Amino acid sequence: MKKSIIPMLAVIIAVGASAFTTVKNLNHKKTADLYWYEVTYDASHPAGTIASSSDFYTQSEKSQVNSPCDAGTVKDCLRGFTSALTSYPNNAAGTDQIKKPN
Amino acid sequence: MKTSTQIQLIASALILLFLITAISKLTDFGLFKGQMYKQTLPHEFATFLIWTLPCIELLVSGLLFFERTRWYGLLASAFLMVLFTGYVALVLFGFFSHVPCACGGVIKELGWKMHLVFNIFFLLLSFLGIYMVHRGRRIVGKQL
Incomplete structure (x- = not known):
């Protein structure tokens, strides 16, 4: 567990950054696709x-x-x-x- | 800083790169498909890449995550970066009849030239990781 702490942080940051980008995209007023x-x-x-x-x-x-x-x-x-x-x-x-x- | 920590940091940077680009492709798959068909690739090959590229990036991230498979992850990372960097270089040096749109994923703000610099950086990082793991194995081998 200790050996994977830095890679785990990288995964958390990557997922967090991707989720933030998706939420930011979804928050604007949506018009028709x-x-x-x-x-x-x-x-x-x-x-x-x-x-x-x-x-x-x-x-x-x-x-x-x-x-x-x-x-x-x-x-x-x-x-x-x-x-x-x-x-x-x-x-x-x-x-x-x-x-x-x- | 210990060598093992340095290797972890290198692997983590590569995990960050591949995971973010894979997730961005999968969360906006329609856009990703359109962007791939805009590249200077045969249509059938672009279709193949559309389905395999995100999976390969996730696989490489997984290999880099675990210490036991990190060596293979670094090799795969270096191989992928050679391909990506080679493609960007070919575009920039006019190998293709036209420059496709610089519209790929998270790095779309960079433009082709900065994309090349960005790719070379992560390519060198992959090679550095391979060298450090290889050197560590040789030292352990000598001590046994």
């Missing part, structure tokens, strides 16, 4: 499309999404939907969007 998909732009889809199921990024509320793009206002980086998409490619604008510069 959306299914976020990455948007692809090409010659066939100048307005952007969600090409396939592998473009699924995360299911989360907008404020908790860690965008893979730089912040912007021009094009859609991610589009959020209230339910998972079932047909592809999908050109719908979605319930909400996270923008990128270009």
Whole structure:
């Protein structure tokens, strides 16, 4: 027991830090979770499309999404939907969007 | 400070690292999945890692926790850190066609360059732990 006291403290700190981070995330005012998909732009889809199921990024509320793009206002980086998409490619604008510069 | 205490501290630092990253992956699994698919890895391999990486990190933490398995934990830790550090280095040196998002887990605030420094630190810590345990075993062997 004595030999494991320092590693035990490490485990307690790790679990405590993880729990604190989870509680901190949960304490903010929660809005609806959306299914976020990455948007692809090409010659066939100048307005952007969600090409396939592998473009699924995360299911989360907008404020908790860690965008893979730089912040912007021009094009859609991610589009959020209230339910998972079932047909592809999908050109719908979605319930909400996270923008990128270009 | 006694060598055994130093080894415990090294193991504890590695436990802290692997446990926090494993728990963060498991508590926000959807986000973790999305982040893995954003990396420059084949899709099937990313899927494999999504399911095995947190388990491996928890296993290594367990091996490091107990004195009897600490040696194997340090070896596994060094092996994992070589892989992680190698991947980050390849990204930074332009091996891949594009730089994936620096969006991985707890360390997402660091960016790729600081992530490399962070990984090298824990890689060296793993090697130090291996060296200290190995040296301790040799001393005990000579005394017998």
